Amino acid sequence: MTRFAALLLLAGAAQAQDRSSADPEMAALYAGCVNAIASNPQPSEEFARAWAAERNGGVPARQCLGLALVAQKKYADAARAFVDAAKLAEQLRNPLVADLWGQAGNALLLAGDAAAAIGHLTSAIAATGEHAPLLSSGFHLDRARAAVEAGELALARRDLDRATSLNPEDPHALMLSAALARREGDLGRAQRDIAAASARAPSDPDVMFEQGNIAAASGDLATARRVWEMVTRAAPSSDAARLARARLGS
Template identity: 45%
Template sequence: MILLLAALTAQAAAPVPTTPAAQLDACLAQARSDPAGAEQAARMLGRAGEACRGAALAGQDDYAGAATAFTAAARNAEVAHEARAADYWAQAGNAWLAAGDAAKARAALDAALAAGTLTDLKRGEAYLDRARALVATGDIKAARVDLDLATRDAADDPLAWLLSATLARRMGDLPRAKLDIAQALRRSADDASVQLEAGNIAAAAGDAAGAQAAWKEAARLAPDAPAGRSAANALTQFAGDAAK
């Protein structure tokens, strides 16, 4: 009974967010574990809750809805001269990428980076996402510039190095591709997508043994994922050698 009363007292004493900023932060925290509940809480906040609604919808795989909400949050923040505007534009861009709309993603990420307030990792991730949008819309040269910036500002993100290596291979720059995939492998050797690309680069360089080893690892790591299945399919070209 004493323990129960203590718990109830602690709950009663927990501070209730009162300012709009505190309410938004509480809603965003809820979105990580209870996106459906956070969506309802966001509606109660009105215009101030658009960012939380975006996070809640993303947590429910409604990426187009999330992108629309983040866009509204970014515009509201710009009107209010809030520093979070660039973050919301970046989140809108990421959500548009997940929704498969590269053109809208690029526009949102242009706005995020133009604000000049993103720094370090956040800026690097925005460059990375914009590079993905640029590749999808066929602007390879601009994507190369953004990936160079992404590997500078988000150097610990293996995805930045993976995409940089992939783009270098597609552009025929195998020395750069080898350097960048080595960085990706240093950070995430247990990622089937990284091993798949390592095999692709080795194959492009004429290194059959290296390609086979990397593809086998990708297939082992994720046999049922797209990267693992692609690696297994690539390995079929060596079936004749194994039979000899």
């Protein structure tokens, strides 16, 4: 899930870039800082630090700094940069508050600090309110991941139920709900949720892999092996295929 969390961070950056500032100069500086990260994040980090310290870069500078640090796998430092950006955004009543708390939480998930990530993602949920259901669903989904890693399965179940109610078409939320139900021993719920996830994303390797897991947990080893073999053929370089090969013993 760490790769998915990283993608969420970058997706948040794309949204933020669209809404970063009404100031054309500030928007141009932010765009240049973020766009340079993919090719060489170190100069973007240095630029963002200087921009924040010397030129009053505000929220955009701090967010770009966080993204540059994520690209260098300095996840704990990135989380601190996002928290600084989120706190400043709260003071300025900047509309990116929820995005920034969400990025801070995802950075801590990448850093392996799930317990602290829960707190930041709770702040993201609170800042989102009730007027952006898809965004809120994503933050509940992120907090559920953190809760599973932290061993707080009751919180994970509440968050996954909330995520799927806010966005019932999200196959990844349904897949994670199915995986948690399997872990909880509720195979009926697991089978219903994975069927719903598969209906929405039939070729997704993660969904397929979990289908195999649930089949195996239900005692249908033939189906489980067939599905895992399909994963290895359909997406051979994916994490799901690697896990499927381990299940198959190959």
